[in-house]
Amino acid sequence: MLAYRHAFHAGNHADVLKHLVLTQVLRYMVGKDKPFRYIDTHAGAGGYLLKGAQAQKTAEYREGINQLWSRPDLPPALADFVQLVQTFNLQPDENGVTPQLEKGMTPPLALYPGSPSIARLLMPRGSAMRLFELHPSDARTLAAHFGGERQVQVLNEDGFAGLKGQLPPTPRRAVTLMDPSYELVADYGKVIASMREAVARFAEGVYMVWYPQVSRVEAAQLPKRLMALAPKGWLHVRMTVSQPDERGFGLTGSGMFIINPPYTLHQTLAAELPFLVDALAQFDGASYLIEEQPA
Structure with a gap:
């Protein structure tokens, strides 16, 4: 939906869960000395100014990344x-000036990275990335953010339709993230x-x-429908952090469903989620759910 802009929601609790999972999956993938392709079907703008008007x-970042920003007791x-x-x-x-901090100081929280930027921080330079973004303004920002890197393609196209053209990849290793707005x-x-x-x-x-965890039957049914598509194993994690409003609406939490998850992911999330929910x-x-069907 072209009216949707993720900048309004950047760094919220749903982003934190999504990007915690993404970080752990990519850490596992880069731990093996084999190249792989990263595919993001709804890539957004690449980064978000948290002090900006949107x-x-x-x-929403105040109840998300801000709650973790300066804590010295975070689990690994x-x-x-x-x-x-x-x-x-x-x-x-924009002037090429890098913030200077004294040793041990935490930088001010001014920016939040989108999923492609997190992938870029974790993957070796020159890694193949295919980034779909349908909103023309966000696609332009994303393309500028990646500066014409040879192995990175920013595609101003529908990621739902475009994914099939990226599979199977060469070489035959790939990580795909699909996170549409679900406004439709x-x-x-x-x-x-x-x-x-x-x-x-x-x-x-x-x-x-x-x-998203919202008051829609389609949202409640989605994990079960995805289970039927995962013949080689899956992992499902969901985090609930707030209550619906007086009309029964609102984003109360979110979930991640991973097909073919790294074998280490369940143990890692089970250790971290109690802290994160708290x-x-x-x-x-507030609560969480984690369930798995091993391969």
């Missing part, structure tokens, strides 16, 4: 993720159709699907 309108995987975001905040500004109810069906075709074309790929909880009933 992010400040709802300031969360500390790794937060360090990546801090590194992103130390990039040169049709997105749920498009996720299933796109994932079904992707797995049929390249069953060995690692596929991550983010979804840190981001907005009501006493």
Whole structure:
């Protein structure tokens, strides 16, 4: 949907869960000395100014990444993720000036990286990336952000339709992230159709699907529908941090469904999620779910 802009939601609790999982999957993949392709079907703008008008309108980052920013007691995987975001905040500004900090100081939280930027921080230079973004303004920003890197393609196209053209990859290793806005109810069906075709074309790929926890039957059904598409194993994680509003609406949490997850992912998330839920909880009933079907 072209009206949707992720800048309004950058750095919120859903981004934190999504990017914690993404970081751990990519850490595992780069740990093997074999190249792979990163595919992002809804890549966004690449980075977001948290002091900008869009992010400040709802300031959702205050209940997300901001709650973890300066904590000295983060468990290892969360500390790794937060360090990546801090590194992103130390990039040169538009004048080419890099922020200077005294040793041990935490940079101010001014920027939040999109998924492609997190992948870029983790993957070796020259790695193949295919970044789909349908919104023309965000696609232009994304292309400028990546500066014409030879192995990075920014495609101003529909990622649902474009994914099949990227599979199977050469070489035959790939990680795909699919995180549409779901503002249109049709997105749920498009996720299933796109994932079904992707797995049929390249069953060995690692596929991550983010979804919102909202008052829609399609959102509740999505994980079960994805389970049927994962013949080689899956992992499902969901985090609930807030209550719906008085009308029963609102983003109360989110989930990640991973097809062909790294074998280390379940243990890592099981160790980190109690801390994360406690840190981001907005009501006493905050909770998490993690379940897995091994290959």
